[in-house]
Amino acid sequence: QVTLKESGPALVKPTQTLTLTCTVSGFSLSATGTRVSWIRQRPGKALEWLARVDWDDEKFYSTSLKTRLSISMDTSKNHVALKMTNMDPVDTATYYCARTIGRDYGMDVWGQGTTVTVSS
Amino acid sequence: SYEVTQPPSVSVSPGQTASITCSGDNLGDKFACWYQQKPGQSPVLIIYQDSRRPSGIPERFSGSNSGNTATLTISGTQAMDEADYYCQAYDSSTVVFGGGTKLTVL
Numbered sequence: 001q002v003t004l005k006e007s008g009p010a011l012v013k014p015t016q017t018l019t020l021t022c023t024v025s026g027f028s029l030s031a032t033g034t035r036v037s038w039i040r041q042r043p044g045k046a047l048e049w050l051a052r053v054d055w056d057d058e059k060f061y062s063t064s065l066k067t068r069l070s071i072s073m074d075t076s077k078n079h080v081a082l083k084m085t086n087m088d089p090v091d092t093a094t095y096y097c098a099r100t101i102g103r104d105y106g107m108d109v110w111g112q113g114t115t116v117t118v119s120s
Numbered sequence: 121s122y123e124v125t126q127p128p129s130v131s132v133s134p135g136q137t138a139s140i141t142c143s144g145d146n147l148g149d150k151f152a153c154w155y156q157q158k159p160g161q162s163p164v165l166i167i168y169q170d171s172r173r174p175s176g177i178p179e180r181f182s183g184s185n186s187g188n189t190a191t192l193t194i195s196g197t198q199a200m201d202e203a204d205y206y207c208q209a210y211d212s213s214t215v216v217f218g219g220g221t222k223l224t225v226l
Contacts, residue, residue, distance in 0.1 A: 106153035106168030
């Protein structure tokens with residue numbers, strides 16, 4: 001069974017750095033064509049794609065947030081991590097990780113999401 | 121940066137056909153996907169590569185993409201289809217989501 005599960009702090013203070021982890025099972029992060037994205041959804045708002053790491057460790061970022069984001073992969077731990085610097089209350093959101101296999105195939109499996117609140 | 125636009129809301133009567141559009145410059149030259157999201161749940165992929173359905177997605181969901189518009193069509197809409205729907209496109213190697221459409225089944 002393919003699963004992804006997000007974990008991280010539920011509350012961070014403004015200006016802090018957020019680190020989230022996506023733990024995957026049922027598939028290999030290093031298998032050709034495997035891609036894992038981070039997506040967020042602010043309360044009552046649309047989905048917003050943040051970043052992606054591919055099986056070959058190539059990384060891609062949202063144009064608007066790229067200066068604040070860093071994505072990494074640890075195949076030995078089946079983890080994909082996302083770091084977002086200089087957190088602000090507007091970054092309060094549910095953060096999801098999701099898998100894509102192949103090019104242009106869509107995100108076929110999503111995690112349950114983890115809610116992050118930014119507040120002092 | 122590339123953008124795709126959806127209508128904020130669409131209403132449909134049970135049993136009728138609902139169409140949700142997604143517009144973007146030359147969107148037809150890219151692949152579009154569609155996701156369904158119900159309250160409190162994670163999104164579910166319902167259409168990929170414009171018109172392909174993942175395993176387990178009912179046949180009443182179909183998609184098309186041409187020119188500047190991708191369209192999600194739900195035939196014989198059921199009450200359980202009431203949800204938010206998001207289109208998604210690829211711009212080079214980055215991902216763009218539409219603003220979402222709330223489908224109401226009256």
